[in-house]
Every structure is written in structure tokens, then in C-alpha cells.
Amino acid sequence: MDKPKLEVSVDMSRKWDAREAGREVARNTIEKLSMPPDFFLLFSTIHYEKHGGFQEFLNGVMDILPEGTPLVGGTVAGFMNSSGCFTRGTTALAVSYPNMDVAVGIGHKTKKNPAKAAKECADMIKKGLEKSSYDKNILIDLISGGVTFQIPFLGRRRVFRDMPGFLTNATVRLSSYLFSKGPGREEEVLEKLSTYLDDYFILSGSCMDDNLFLNNYQFFNEEVLENSIVSLGIKTDLNFNIERDHGLSETNKKFRITKLSSDKRFIYKINDKPAVEELLKLMSWPDSYITERLLHSRTLYYPLGFVYNDEIAIDVIALISGNSLCTVHQIKDKDLYILSAGGKELVKAVDNCLQPFSGYNPSLGLIFSCGIRLDTLGSQVYRVHEKLLNYFKETPFLLTYVTGEGVIKPKENLRYGNDTFNLSVFWRN
DSSP states (O other): OOOOOOEEEEEEEOOSSHHHHHHHHHHHHHTTOSSOOSEEEEEEOGGGGGTTOHHHHHHHHHHHSOTTOOEEEEEOSEEEETTEEESSSEEEEEEEOSSEEEEEEEEEOTTTOHHHHHHHHHHHHHHHHTTOOOOEEEEEEEEEOOBOOEETTTEEOSEETTSOHHHHHHHHHHHHHHHOOBOOOHHHHHHHHHHHSTTSEEEEEEEOOSSSOSOOOEEETTEEESSEEEEEEEEESOEEEEEEEOOOEEEEEEEEEEEEOTTSOEEEEETTEEHHHHHHHHHTOOGGGOSTTTHHHHHTTSOEEEEETTEEEEEOEEEEETTEEEESSOOOOSEEEEEEOOHHHHHHHHHHHHGGGTTOOEEEEEEEEEHHHHHHHGGGHHHHHHHHHHHHTTSOEEEEEESOEEEEOTTSOOEEESSOEEEEEEEOO
16 A cells, blocks of 8 residues: 655745745745645744734735644744755745644743643643544644843843842742743743643744844744744654754863752852852853853853753853842752853764664654754854755755753653754654
8 A cells, every 4th residue: 555645845935024035935835745734834033023023924924825724833043954054034844644633732921820821732732633543642832932031220131230139030030920021931831731741742942033032922823922832733653753962061160059049040059159259260250251241152152051850951041140140941950060062062962863863764854953052053053954964865854943942752751951952853664
């Protein structure tokens, strides 16, 4: 018996005008298919916010896309496909395959109530796929990432040297609850999501802008959203797996957190000393590094590592307040060490993820990679592109640069953090 026809298409647009770009990316992507797409994954850089707006962008996609096509997506820092590596434009992935059922889900107000958002999203996926007879399940989701919060009279900043950490912590929590600004709380969303969809593989990425962390958007069918989780659930007979690696090197600089906030994001003391002073001493950094301009140019390339669920979890410093450090995600262990990022090791992480799939005949590749890796690699990002081209050859693949990456496999714990490369490969027997 002949195998059912599987068609996969990845394409893009670099037009500046939002509506025209939406029309072109949809047209270029679906014209390669002989059947209507069963789903449409859509990604864009933040530029269309000022070139027509994202509702016009999505309206352009809807001008072309067959009515009723399930669509999810969001803003990313950049993307990579067979055509190259880009930090401006839009790209999409469409699949047509008869042996597949799909459903889309959405959860609102992730920063205010991550547990409720996760349940809302999971309920939609479960209801949409409850009649499916396929037993291989995967969820692809995008969650609103962190947004730099605004303090009255001080504006949006990441360094508050004259403001004590406990006061900034209270302000961040209030900002998250009232204004949906601050940490993305993605790991809290995913921990709950996995309890509702415990038989699913989950590949997660966080939406972002161009590394300024001012705004990010999610796409759900014809809607443009903020502060949400959007997801695509798939039940199919296709095979798939997800591999994850980081390529960071462990340094000999270690410390113990001796005072941590109750929400596990503000580090008040390290080794019984004020956290900022002790970090500067450990890193041999001058105090002049702790400025709005220089903070992330240093700290993003020296992330924090700790052991969680028997694996290395990676976090980065989001802001500094007084003598306190605030991290992007929750710190789950008090013994931490500094990691360092080098181009050779970051590229090696790609090899490590591809190796388990050697000998396979892939049908599709979807990758979520950290935006910090894009900045760190610079021109070496083309070495990543070359490795992906060598593996996938004529098979479509799509990599997007996000601000937080998560992987959950059935009967396994959540793996979440920054600076990672997360590869999902689909194939047929």
C-alpha cells in the first residue's frame, strides 16, 4: 500500500510593508502544496509593528490562506531556513498530511495567572483532539516572553542602583499582575501545562522582539495577542523526537545563594554578602559594568547554571536593583556556578542534537534556539546554517530565535531555560 502523501513547505517574505509581507509569506508557502495546509506556523520579527502593524500583517496572511486553516505563531528575534539567516522579515511553515489531526489552543494573561492560562490552553487542545485515533502526540507552543517593566517616574530600565531589591521585587510582582509587564513566567505555565497534557511531547519557545524586551506578540488564527500562550496540538502516525543542548562551558566560579526572594527570582545575598558586590568580585568586573548600556553586554554571555531535575538549568540576569540580582526565570537550587559562551562550543551543540537523528530520513525539522545564541555567534551563525543544510538537504526546516526554550517529554520533567538549542525532527517509517 502506498504511503499517504506528506507535504511540507517553508518560505518567507522580506517586504517592509506589513500587509504585503503577510500576503507574500502566505502565498509563497502554500503555493508549494498540492493540498490545503492542515496548519500554518507563522513567525515574524518585530519590525512590522512600525510598518503597518501586526493586525495588518495578519490580515494580509488571511487574504491568502484558505479559510479555516489553523494558525499559531508570534514574534521572534530572527529565523533561519534553507534560504539563509535573517533578523528582519517573516517566515512560515505549512504541512498537509491526511494521517494527522490538529487543534489550536490559547491561554490568556500568562504573566498574571500562569496556571489558569495553561489550563485554558490545554482544555482547548484536549477537546479539539478528543476524537483522534492517532497515539503520537506533540504540542508546539509559543508563550509571551518577559517585558521590561516600567516604574513610575523612572521609566523602563534594567538597572536601579538606588532602589533596594525588595522594593523592586514588589514592584515587579505588581506590574506583572496589573500591567502584564515583567517576567514571562513561562516555566510556571509549562509546569502546569504538562500536568494536563502528560502524554504529549512539548516544544516551547518564548516570543520576543529584537532583544530590547519592550513588546512581543502572539498570533492565533486572525488575532494578534499579547501576554498569552498559543499552541498547536498534533496527533499523528508520524515519528518525532526532540533533542536539546546548550554548548556552554562551566567555569570555576561558583557561589551559594544565602538569601532569595519568595518568588525565587531576586537574589539578595551570595555567600552571605550583598549579591551584586559578590558577583563583581567573583567575575573581577569593575562597578562601571553595572550600567543600563553595559549590563546585558556582559551578563548575557555569562549565564547562571544550577542543577534541576538532574540536568543543568540555565538562567540569565534580567536586571539589577540596589545590591540585588534579578533573574529571568526561577532559581530552583541555591548552589550556582557561572557558565561561559564560546562560538565553537555553541556550534558543537548543534552537532550534539543532530547526532541522534543520523541515519534517519527526515520529513521536517523545527527548531527553537535562544536569541542570545544569535547575538553570541554573530557571523558564525552561518556555520549552524551549514550544518542544518548538510543534514536536512532538500527537506524543509525552520529555526526561530526565541527568548526562552522548553522541552517536555512524556513521563519526564520539564527542561527549561536560556541559551539552548532545541531540535525537533519528524520522519516516517
